[in-house]
Amino acid sequence: MQPALSVDNIIKYFHDPETIQVLKGISFDVQPGEFLALIGKSGSGKSTLLYLLSTMDTNYEGTIQINGTRLTGLKQNELARFRNEHIGFVFQFHYLLPEFSVLDNVMLPALKLGKQPPEQIRAKALELLYLLDIKGHEDKKASRISGGQQQRVAIARALINDPAIIMGDEPTGNLDSKNTKVVFDIFRELARERGQTIIAVTHDDEFAANCDRVIEMVDGKIVGE
Numbered sequence: 609m610q611p612a613l614s615v616d617n618i619i620k621y622f623h624d625p626e627t628i629q630v631l632k633g634i635s636f637d638v639q640p641g642e643f644l645a646l647i648g649k650s651g652s653g654k655s656t657l658l659y660l661l662s663t664m665d666t667n668y669e670g671t672i673q674i675n676g677t678r679l680t681g682l683k684q685n686e687l688a689r690f691r692n693e694h695i696g697f698v699f700q701f702h703y704l705l706p707e708f709s710v711l712d713n714v715m716l717p718a719l720k721l722g723k724q725p726p727e728q729i730r731a732k733a734l735e736l737l738y739l740l741d742i743k744g745h746e747d748k749k750a751s752r753i754s755g756g757q758q759q760r761v762a763i764a765r766a767l768i769n770d771p772a773i774i775m776g777d778e779p780t781g782n783l784d785s786k787n788t789k790v791v792f793d794i795f796r797e798l799a800r801e802r803g804q805t806i807i808a809v810t811h812d813d814e815f816a817a818n819c820d821r822v823i824e825m826v827d828g829k830i831v832g833e
């Protein structure tokens with residue numbers, strides 16, 4: 609099977625102003641439908657790696673492929689399009705647009721992609737909001753719903769373009785244990801039922817322990833699974 613994500617010998621430096629090597633030869637594959645946790649102490653390089661995987665930082669050595677497409681070396685506009693079409697993001701602070709409605713927040717990435725008519729996007733967004741149990745809140749401003757609901761809206765937004773890969777940077781970092789479980793179960797189901805690949809950076813040991821696979825980083829290297 610073609611890996612959903614293939615990472616080969618990634619090396620990353622920051623110059624700030626002295627040069628530090630933050631990633632020291634990272635290689636791993638992730639299969640479609642796998643639910644992977646990326647763990648490690650603060651400063652070990654998890655977020656830096658996720659930034660590269662998500663194509664937001666292109667300044668590195670090594671190669672990254674998603675679903676067989678080599679991302680390394682693509683131009684910024686090609687990367688932006690690829691990202692919008694194939695990768696969904698969920699962050700600790702969900703970065704919803706607070707003054708926009710819940711529904712508009714979810715629709716936006718699909719409107720930007722412009723592949724489907726707005727009515728179809730609207731129907732899909734509503735379906736996702738129902739799936740994530742946010743029915744009845746679609747016309748509220750995103751700032752007017754609870755933190756747990758906002759995180760589920762962020763997941764709906766991440767799913768609107770049917771991404772092959774969903775990446776989370778501490779996707780439950782801001783949630784209480786009840787909402788953490790809700791979000792975990794959603795990811796679990798997306799991986800199992802829809803074959804979507806999930807990669808989540810987490811500090812939550814219990815979250816990680818329940819994933820299919822855990823990769824641990826220490827000082828810019830993978831030290832174990």
Ligand SMILES: Nc1ncnc2c1ncn2[C@@H]1O[C@H](COP(=O)(O)OP(=O)(O)OP(=O)(O)O)[C@@H](O)[C@H]1O
Binds near residue numbers: 655
């Ligand atoms: N923009 C930057 N410029 C210079 N150094 C950076 C930059 N971003 C991160 N670093 C350094 O790279 C190292 C790895 O940081 P990174 O944020 O990837 O760690 P992390 O494992 O995600 O940590 P945390 O769990 O605290 O989020 C740290 O030493 C950090 O200081």
